[in-house]
Amino acid sequence: MEKKKALEGAVNDVVEGKMSWRKAAAKWGVKKSTLGDRITGRVALGRRSGPPPILTADEEDMITNWTVSMAERGFTVTKTQLRYTVKKILDKDGRQNPLKHKSPPNLPGDKWYRHFLERNPKARLAISKKVDVKETKNCESAESIWFTNFKTFLSHHSLLDKPTNIWNYGELSFSVQTKTGKVLGTTNRTVTDPQITVEACINAAGLAIPPYFLFPKKVGRQSRNPLEGSVPGSSCYFTEKGLMDSTAFHAWFSTHFIPNIPSKRPSVLLHNSSESHLDYETFKLAEENQILLFRLLPNTSNFLQPCDVALLSPMKISWSKVVSDYVDDNPSQEVNIETFTKVFRVAWGMSVTYKNVVDGFSRSGIYPPDKSKFSGTSGTSSTTFVDNP
Structure with a gap:
């Protein structure tokens, strides 16, 4: 029984003269001192003892949920x-x-x-x-549990046969300035220099919404529109070093993701970024729009995240080619923050194809859900494209 109802029942029994404080406290399982405070009026019925609460009971329930x-x-x-x-x-x-x-x-x-x-x-x-990320690495039990939970989740929300409603969000990071366009691969390095982060989002039906760019504040506010010549429908945001944070993620989610996906809901968004990106406001907005956030198994993005599986290899090849072509055509220039989105548009068109996207979901085992396709040996939470030294 809820404490509130038990306390109300005990108070009623005493006030109506049915029994003493001691018997009422024993019957309802409440402290005699707590009951006495309510009977005497020292503490109002419906509020707790001690300092005044910060939140209302409804607000605490909301946070708990x-x-x-x-x-x-x-x-x-x-x-x-x-x-x-x-x-x-x-x-x-x-x-x-x-x-x-x-x-x-x-x-x-x-x-x-x-x-x-x-x-x-x-x-x-x-x-x-x-979940301890280290314990999930190469851990068959964690893998099995995750796939079982994910498939059950899709079934519960009637999404097993709706690939259009199954989305995955991923981040691709690029150097601010480059002439070579060569890629070393994935890295978990600590970022000290400003970079450009591209937010990619694809679904199991082979569709992609336009890219969303995060530019570093210190070098990002140029007189020229940084989105000039970009993929149609692209948007951008400025953060300290061009990295994702909770404010930027909320901006992407509210102003870019929601308006760009089909209106038929519910939809699920598979996410592998830090929990710190998902604050209460974003979660609340997602619930209001029938978008279900679901986390990928930690430390597995190289082989479980469709964005990485679908786009990493093609983007390596296409980015190297388009940067090389740009420098050949413009010998005295480099790809920088003013020209980045224009050059990136070509690489995006070469990499983000229907075949690549669908294959990314299939090879990762995300859609259709298939645990047997989960075969990676290591993972990383981000992809960074950098120059060879």
């Missing part, structure tokens, strides 16, 4: 994400955090976080289900 839904789809809501989500709720409504915390304003502290998990055991359980 978010953590549970994320866990069911392979994502983990981090402590930082949860605390900053609460801060956004308070900031948006103009409310002040009644609990003192140093900075930034309205950000709940560690003590609040611990008490939130105590009050919401479902959230505590969901947050504890974090």
Whole structure:
């Protein structure tokens, strides 16, 4: 029985003279001191003892449901994400955090976080289900569990026969300036220099939405339109180093992905990026638009992510060729941020074909779901195209 209903029942029994505080507390399984506080009016019925709450009960339920839904789809809501989500709720409504915390304003502290998990055991359980990426590497059990869960998920939402509604999002990263266009391959290197990130999104029916470009702020705001000559329908966003973050992902999702996919829902978006990209606002927007976020098995993007399987090899070849052709035609120039999208348009057309996209979903075993095609030996979470030294 819910604590709230039990407490209300105990109060009613005492107020109506049916039994004493002690007997009512024992009958309903509540603390006698807690019951006494409500009977005397020291604490109003319907609110907890102690400091005033930061969120309402409905808001805490909303946050809990978010953590549970994320866990069911392979994502983990981090402590930082949860605390900053609460801060956004308070900031948006103009409310002040009644609990003192140093900075930034309205950000709940560690003590609040611990008490939130105590009050919401479902959230505590969901947050504890974090998948260890190292343990999933070459792990048949993790692989089998993921495929079983994914196929069940598609079946539950009647998507097993709807390839048009099964989407995968991936990132391709390029050097800001290049003359060679040669590719070393995939890397997990720490990014220190600005780069250009291309957000690609394809579906199991062989379709792709136009690319979305992330440009570095320091070199990105040129007088020339960086999208001039780009793939029709392309959009762009500026971040500190041209890398994806939660704000950029929300912008891509809300202004580019949703408007560019068919209106028939639900749709699923397979995602392999960091959980930090998926804040509560993006999750809420996805639910409102019947878009189901689902995480790929960690550390497997080279062989499980359709974007990587479909586009990596063709893009290596086409990018090298189009950059070489551009430099041959323009000996004194290099492909830079002002010319990048124009040159990239050619490589995109050569790489993102119906055959490549469909093959990417099939060879990865994502669609049709087929665990037997999962045969990779190592994974990486991003693809970076860089020059040979």
